Amino acid sequence: MSGPKRMSPLYVVFAMLKVLRGLVPFVVIFGVQVVARGEITPAVYWIAGGGLLLLLLSGVLEIFGWKRFTYEEESDRITIRKGLIQRSEKIIYYSRIHSVSQEQPLIQRLLGVVQLKIETPGGSEGDAVLPVLPRREAERLQRALNERAAADPAAGDPADTPDQDVRLEAGGPGAAGAEGFAPPDAQAPEAGPAEGGLPAPERPAAAAGRPRTAEPVLLYRLGPGRLFLAALTELNLGLAVAFVAGIASFADDLLPDAWMNTLVTNAQAYLTGIRAILIIAAASLLFAWMLSLVLFIVKFAGFSLYRDGERLSIRYGLLERKQFLFDPARVQAVTVREGWLRQLLGYAHVEVNVVSSSSEKETPALHPFIPRSQIANLLERTVPQFAFAGAELRPPKRALWGYIRTGLILTAIAAAALIYFFPHAGRWALLLIPIALGLDYWSFRSSGAALDGQRLTIVNRGIAKQTHCTLKRHIVAFHISGSRWQRGGEMLNVKAHLLGGSGGSSIGVARLKQADAQRLYEWYSRKRSEPLL
Numbered sequence: 001m002s003g004p005k006r007m008s009p010l011y012v013v014f015a016m017l018k019v020l021r022g023l024v025p026f027v028v029i030f031g032v033q034v035v036a037r038g039e040i041t042p043a044v045y046w047i048a049g050g051g052l053l054l055l056l057l058s059g060v061l062e063i064f065g066w067k068r069f070t071y072e073e074e075s076d077r078i079t080i081r082k083g084l085i086q087r088s089e090k091i092i093y094y095s096r097i098h099s100v101s102q103e104q105p106l107i108q109r110l111l112g113v114v115q116l117k118i119e120t121p122g123g124s125e126g127d128a129v130l131p132v133l134p135r136r137e138a139e140r141l142q143r144a145l146n147e148r149a150a151a152d153p154a155a156g157d158p159a160d161t162p163d164q165d166v167r168l169e170a171g172g173p174g175a176a177g178a179e180g181f182a183p184p185d186a187q188a189p190e191a192g193p194a195e196g197g198l199p200a201p202e203r204p205a206a207a208a209g210r211p212r213t214a215e216p217v218l219l220y221r222l223g224p225g226r227l228f229l230a231a232l233t234e235l236n237l238g239l240a241v242a243f244v245a246g247i248a249s250f251a252d253d254l255l256p257d258a259w260m261n262t263l264v265t266n267a268q269a270y271l272t273g274i275r276a277i278l279i280i281a282a283a284s285l286l287f288a289w290m291l292s293l294v295l296f297i298v299k300f301a302g303f304s305l306y307r308d309g310e311r312l313s314i315r316y317g318l319l320e321r322k323q324f325l326f327d328p329a330r331v332q333a334v335t336v337r338e339g340w341l342r343q344l345l346g347y348a349h350v351e352v353n354v355v356s357s358s359s360e361k362e363t364p365a366l367h368p369f370i371p372r373s374q375i376a377n378l379l380e381r382t383v384p385q386f387a388f389a390g391a392e393l394r395p396p397k398r399a400l401w402g403y404i405r406t407g408l409i410l411t412a413i414a415a416a417a418l419i420y421f422f423p424h425a426g427r428w429a430l431l432l433i434p435i436a437l438g439l440d441y442w443s444f445r446s447s448g449a450a451l452d453g454q455r456l457t458i459v460n461r462g463i464a465k466q467t468h469c470t471l472k473r474h475i476v477a478f479h480i481s482g483s484r485w486q487r488g489g490e491m492l493n494v495k496a497h498l499l500g501g502s503g504g505s506s507i508g509v510a511r512l513k514q515a516d517a518q519r520l521y522e523w524y525s526r527k528r529s530e531p532l533l
Helices: 010-037 042-068 106-111 135-151 224-232 237-254 257-270 273-300 340-345 372-382 397-421 425-446 484-488 514-525
Strands: 070-073 077-082 086-093 099-104 114-119 129-133 164-169 217-221 304-308 311-316 321-326 331-338 347-354 365-371 448-452 455-461 465-471 475-481 491-498 505-513
Touching: 010 042, 010 106, 010 129, 042 077, 099 106, 099 135, 106 129, 114 135, 129 135, 217 372, 224 273, 224 365, 273 365, 311 365, 321 347, 331 340, 331 372, 331 505, 340 347, 347 372, 365 372, 397 425, 397 491, 397 505, 425 455, 448 505, 448 514, 455 491, 455 505, 475 514, 484 491, 491 514, 505 514
Parallel strands: none
Antiparallel strands: 070 077, 077 086, 086 164, 099 114, 099 321, 114 129, 217 304, 304 311, 311 321, 331 347, 331 465, 347 365, 448 455, 455 465, 475 491, 491 505
16 A cells, blocks of 8 residues: 555645634724724734734644644555644544545635545544545545445444554654554454345445446436525524524624613614514514525535445535535435425425534435425435335324423413513413414324334424434334323333434434334334333
């Protein structure tokens, strides 16, 4: 194999831009203060000089950091070494690699380079990232790592021994601590066809010795018109609230106190009465919708789904371009999300859960906006081991009170408090009660589970309806629980824990009939058990 390689020399510029990005808030704050005072004091020059000196020193240090940051491809592993004062060495065996993805955050996009992320279960995200690679080298390395991972006979077992992370003192030999480690797959049994997985002909081409397709084959693409329609049907209230709160907090720290006091006084003078409350509510909803629209377009612009050999390649992003390349056999679960507006229009968002070490817990979108009638065909062409099905085992009618109880109590308390403090305008809060009842009843009607051989389907709903499909072999734990009231009504909660993302994930449904929960439990445990109640 080749010897140690370094990233692009633009790594130095990349590191300096990261430092500069961290200084931007301070520059803005001092700039506003200078404008408010109307003069430039000597302290401003000292601060500006200190910032420039810090930037230059970081550039000098990063030159040495770039020289010490290397990656080396070996016969059964890739080794990443970095660090000036404290050397660290990350050994990733090809059998441990679940996916290799390309990303292009804003800084990398400005520099014309690519960030390569190697995903492994139980790994550390920071040590498995090559942040500044030329595009051609990133594509070559991504293809090579995926082919070697597919060709390894022990690849695909998420329960392998974790990767070796060795930390060396400065000046120590680069590989001194790595020679004594045995490969994590040395004692692993040879992988055979797993139940519910892909049949032998569907396994990666590299493992079967077949020639790999020269160019990726386009399966799906989201055009500008469909992208805009998808953005129109996206509404993320939580994101909008967090965004407004962040802006308000930043403005409070940034603007002079006199400006903030004037703004608050004017708002209190003009925004009074029920009309003002309705205007604020309508403006907030409009802002949340517009913000969700813009963020959706920025995230999913240029979405395309390719088949690259026997692997799937998902690419999207306007400012931050991302590419996920993974083996369909390593998908842990498929989730179909249907917001209330998209459900009325007959569309859905489909995403896959792939085991990774990312702390962001982002699940790649298999398709962000697809007609519901085409979901079965999408899964058949991409991840045929999964299927899109509805719920067959549903909560009994006696579970309805359990679904609506919490929301009814909370909204009643909120409405009572608003009426107490605002006797006239607060009465409008009573409208929250039927809205909460409607959402909870909708959740009750949508929830349930289904079994189909080795496949488990669980359906639940918050505001959006979510249909999860997984296989028995991907479930690492199966949990049955129930309160005293639920057990008295012969109802139980079911939750399946999967291995996915940095901390795993879980899917569940509440208040199934005891007989249905017993059936699911026996399906997972593969043996008949005593009654759960």
